[in-house]
Amino acid sequence: MTDAASVPTGTRGQRLTYLVKRLQMAERARMEEALRPLGVTLAQYTALSVLERRGGLSSAQLARRHFVTPQAMQQLVAAMERDGIVERRPDPDNRRILQVWLTPHGDATLARCHTAAGVVERRMLDALEPDQAEVFADALERCLAALAGRDGIPPDGDA
Numbered sequence: 024m025t026d027a028a029s030v031p032t033g034t035r036g037q038r039l040t041y042l043v044k045r046l047q048m049a050e051r052a053r054m055e056e057a058l059r060p061l062g063v064t065l066a067q068y069t070a071l072s073v074l075e076r077r078g079g080l081s082s083a084q085l086a087r088r089h090f091v092t093p094q095a096m097q098q099l100v101a102a103m104e105r106d107g108i109v110e111r112r113p114d115p116d117n118r119r120i121l122q123v124w125l126t127p128h129g130d131a132t133l134a135r136c137h138t139a140a141g142v143v144e145r146r147m148l149d150a151l152e153p154d155q156a157e158v159f160a161d162a163l164e165r166c167l168a169a170l171a172g173r174d175g176i177p178p179d180g181d182a
Contacts, residue, residue: 050147057139063132067103068140070096071125071133074109079122081114108132 031039054065063071066089073088074080080088086096100123103109108129114120125133148156 046147050143053143053146054140057143058136061132061135061139062106063108063136066091066099067108068133068136070099070103071108071129071136074123074125074129075133078124079112079114081120081122085123103129 037045051065054068058065058068070085070089073085077088082096082100083093085100086093089096091099100109100111104111107126109123110126111121111123114122148159151159
């Protein structure tokens with residue numbers, strides 16, 4: 024096991040966890056900029072991406088996969104429903120539960136969002152050689168798995 028004093032730092036002496044956080048914040052800002060012209064927030068894009076993989080979730084299930092409160096997700100879903108990108112349908116097994124599904128307009132919106140997100144990701148990865156990008160992706164996955172092994176956080180979030 025590595026002791027805290029010998030943890031590698033960036034070229035400016037910054038802790039790796041600090042660099043990861045700065046990268047996350049910069050990525051989030053660029054994503055918000057890229058999605059804004061499409062009329063979609065990053066929170067909406069994340070929810071739409073979850074629904075793309077698993078449609079028919081309740082708002083509460085979607086909230087758990089999105090790491091927000093059910094109340095926050097309820098507001099997010101209501102706004103997306105108002106915009107016509109999702110619809111809610113009664114669960115066939117429990118009519119009190121409303122399942123959230125992408126609409127055709129939602130599918131088209133999500134495709135545009137994926138394109139915008141790809142531009143942001145390519146911009147970030149342009150700083151790396153192709154083989155470095157693969158090593159970076161592998162390293163991130165291994166770090167996520169290592170942390171998940173200790174506290175139960177799933178290594179593969181739905182964002």
